[in-house]
Amino acid sequence: MEKNGEKVANPAAKGRETSEFLMAIVRTLSTSADFQQREKEKARIEKTFTESDKKLGELVSENYQDLTQITQDFSTISKSVNEAREKIKKIKDDLSSCKTLLHCKRDELRRLWIEGVEQKTMVAMLDQIEQIKEVPTKLDNLLLKKHYLHGTELVVNAVAKLENQLVGVEALRDLKAELITRKEQLHEVLIEELNRQIYIKSQTPNFSSLPGKKGGSVAKQDTLKRKERNGVPPPEKIEFGKEVKEDLNSDPEDDPTHFIAILVESLYMLRKIPEAAEGLKVRIQPELSAIVARTSQLLLESTSNQVDASNQSQCLLDLLENIFHQFRFVAHMHKMVLRNLDRIITSGGQKEVSGVPVRQECLYDMTDVWSKIQAVVELLLREYLDVENTSASRQRAPTSFDEPSTDINSFFAKKRPAKPKKMALFRFDASIHAISTNSYVDDSRAFDTGDLFSSSLLAEMGLEKNQMVCKPSVYNITAIFRPLESFIREIEDAIACQDGTSSLQAFVTDFVQNIFLGHVHYTVSTSITSATKVDEEDESFDALRHVVDHKTQKELGVNRPLLTSTVTVDKNLQELRELMQDLPDYADQFLNMICNTLKEYRDTCHSAYREIVQYDSDERRVISAMWAKDEDISRFLRSLPSWRSLQSSRGQELASEDVCSEEEIKALNSKEAQILISNLTSSDGLIQQEIITDVTQMRTIANVHESLEWFFNRMKDFSNGLSARSTATAAETAASEYPPVSEKTLGSLKNLVKDFQDLAEICLLLLHLEVRVHCFYFLLPVAKQSNYAGPIDDLDPDSNVLKLNKDLTSMEEVLQQSLQPKKFKYIFESLGFLVASILMNSIQYMKKINENGIKKMCRNLFAIQQNLTNITMSRESDLDHARQYYELLYINPDDVITMIAEKGCQYTFQEYTELVKLHHRSHPALSPSQLEQRMQKLKEVIFKTPNGEHTP
Secondary structure (H helix, E strand, O other), rough: EEEOOOOOOOHHHHHHHHHHHHHHHHHHHHOOOOHHHHHHHHHHHHHHHHHHHHHHHHHHHHHHHHHHHHHHHHHHHHHHHEEEEHHHHHHHHHHHHHHHHEEEEEEEHHHHHHHHHHHHHHHHHHHHHHHOOHHHHHHHHHHHHHHHHHHHHHHHHHHHHOOOOOOOOOOHHHHHHHHHHHHHHHHHHHHOOOOOOHHOOOOOOOOOOOOOOOHHHHHHHHHHHHHHHOOOOOOOOOOOOOOOOOOOOHHHOOOOHHHHHHHHHHHHHHOOOHHHHHHHHHHHHHHHHHHHHHHHHHHHHOOOOOOOOOOHHHHHHHHHHHHHHHHHHHHHHHHHHHHHHHHHHHHOOOOOOOEEEEOOOOOOOOOHHHHHHHHHHHHHHHHHHOHHHHHHHHHOOOOOOOOOOOOOOHHHOOOOOOOOOOOOOOOOOOOOHHHHHHHHHHHHOOOOOOOOHHHHHHHHOOOOOOOOOOOOHHHHHHHHHHHHHHHHHHHHHHHHOOOOHHHHHHHHHHHHHHHHHHHHHHHHHHHHHHOOOOEEOOOOOOHHEEEEEEEHHHHHHOOOEEEHHHHHEEEEHHHHHHHHHHHHHHHHHHHHHHHHHHHHHHHHHHHHHHHEEOOOOOOOOHHHHHHHHHHHHHHHHHHOOHHHHHHOOOOOOOOOHHOOHHHHHHHHHHHHHHHHHHHHHHHOOOOOOOOOOHHHHHHHHHHHHHHHHHHHHHHHHHHOOOEEEOOOOOHHHOOHHHHHHHOHHHHHHHHHHHHHHHHHHHHHHHHHHHHHHHHHHHHHHHHHOOOOOHHHHOOOOHHHHHHHHHHHHHHHHHHHHOOOHHHHHHOOOOOHHHHHHHHHHHHHHHHOOOOOHHHHHHHHHHHHHHHHHHHHHHHHHHHHHHHHHHHHHOHHHHHHHHHHHHHHOHHHHHHHHHHHHHHHOOOOOOHHHHHHHHHHHHHHOOOOOOOOOOOO
């Protein structure tokens, strides 16, 4: 061993060393041979002894106090031990004496002990009797303060004493019967209190989203704060390992979680857990129904029973949101009750209730709660969605839209005439009697839900007959679909079932697919059919004659009349677009309806268009319709700057290379005139049936164009706002106004929108060409049928010219009111050039002409120029050019050729040729050889001039 760095020897070892040392000294002295060696050894030993004695003296002086204290302590201990020995000896003697004495008085002591025990038992029994007599009063006080755990423990212990220790006390028989009865009734009180805590205690409906109240977001915040004030944590966070205790100095309802644990613990003490579980399970649906009735009454009271059509859907939404909030709270409380019941089962081990072990099978679970909630919500929805009345007249909605890619020209092909529809002669549904009867029936059932809940059940709960907050309608689903779907997802998450497999989801899906979609499709179809009906008297498309009034135009933000049918279709499609937002899960179905509606309206518009442009039973078309259908003419017209400027006005920017100079525009106008002239001169001429003589038809076509273009722009914006489900990203879906849809249906929608654009453009091209065909119709006979070689100067223009002017004025009046200014300008733009070209080209049909005829032709040109100037508000210089052309007939052909040589060509070689030929036809005295010479000279002069680019 070492202590403080020094080695400390063991005493036994030290004794052995000392003995060995002495033996070594003795051995040395005995074996020493001489005296000196012994003397040396003696001196060494003495020296060592002296040193040891010195060390011993030093140690004694250093530890003197310790040695003194040890000596004193040893003396004290020795004295105490001696005294203890003497006392023990005395006690032994005393015990021996007591044993002798007790043995002598054993019977008397036994008697006294028995009497003491009996007296003690009687005193304890009297105390118990006094306590039991006070049990009813104490129980009433505890129940009044809702200290159920102490009350239950009190009555259970009292009954146990009466049935065990005090079973033979006859004076307590009545009290025993009373307490047993109170014990049996107490579990009903506890179950009733549990139901009150679950369904009534913390329910505070909030109708802040109604008009004049707080906003919806504020209402949600209030709801969350209300939950926090209730102080009910999630059941998963409740610790059940601790013993349930009750504080008599606090209000038990301040902590709902602990209060429910107390109630369940009290029921367990009463051995009534199975009965309590069954009682709670049976009361779920009636209590949920009472919540619906109570919330409806509170909502009606908060609105003073004044629910108008504008806020009916909002009232229903507010009702459902409050009901959902209360149902969530009910489920939350049930979950808490079940957690406490589970605690009783798992922590009790082999505990028994009513002699039977408590098993989980004896209880209900959250699936039962959510099933009842779904059942009540479904009953509520059946009434508000008017399922019973609409299911009898179910309409099937189209399941999908699948239209092959179509060519716009296919709609202008020859088709068989449709058979006339059989129409009813008259109906009575609009009579005064029918209207009054239907109104009475609707009003009598509008706000009645007698079929929803049992009247006797509501009466038992102190509630009146349940009232509805809005009229039943299938369209109520639009306002409640999103919160309803959110609530259903909560239910499916709570019961851990697969998405879409809950009974409430099945009901909603069945309603939307089998009732709502069909009803919407029927309503939309009926509305559009009514707006696009055919007038049976004149077999015309009557809807094309009706336009919206000025008030509607102002509301729509348009400055030209639109067809009532188009606005009606757009209104119905707008409703379908809103339904896509309200019911995003069924966006594809609503988009299918939109596509089907567009297809039907497109076909209707094409049929109406064909009725306007065909004039014979063989379905022969007017010239302008044939030209608009012609691919070459249509492509050329769409390439003109005037058409491209229209596209730029629709939001498409005009490229810099598309801007043409004046010379280029004149060349394009000339090409247009040549194409139209060549198409007409190749035919046998025009008949009246080949033009549209009724200007109201022109107005109709203009209205169709404006309406379809407006409709196309709206539908284009809608289609551009959609995204395909297969290609849409999460960011696009979040930013989009509409949910993603099927890529195939979206493609069909865009094709249909393109069809409306094509038809609108065809209508505008038709008007553009129809005005020009009218010019051909009236101006071609001017040269062929009129006499320009008469002896008398006719001061009036040709009758056909006057008719043309009248016709152009009529078209101007109707088109100016129906078309936008740019489009009106497009219709009449470059018309002067075409008229000039027609009249200049007609010179070949004149047999001869004199000065009177030249004046008459100039008057014709001036009359047309004056009229076109009034229409276009610009001087038609092309008609001056044509008039100057005819005035060349005043000059001798040789002078004309000289003028060409000096000033250059103002007209084409062909035009000069026809001029020279007409001069020779007008002067029979001139020989054919002179004509040939002049033609040869004309050719040489023209092709040698700087402007020789004018080729024949």
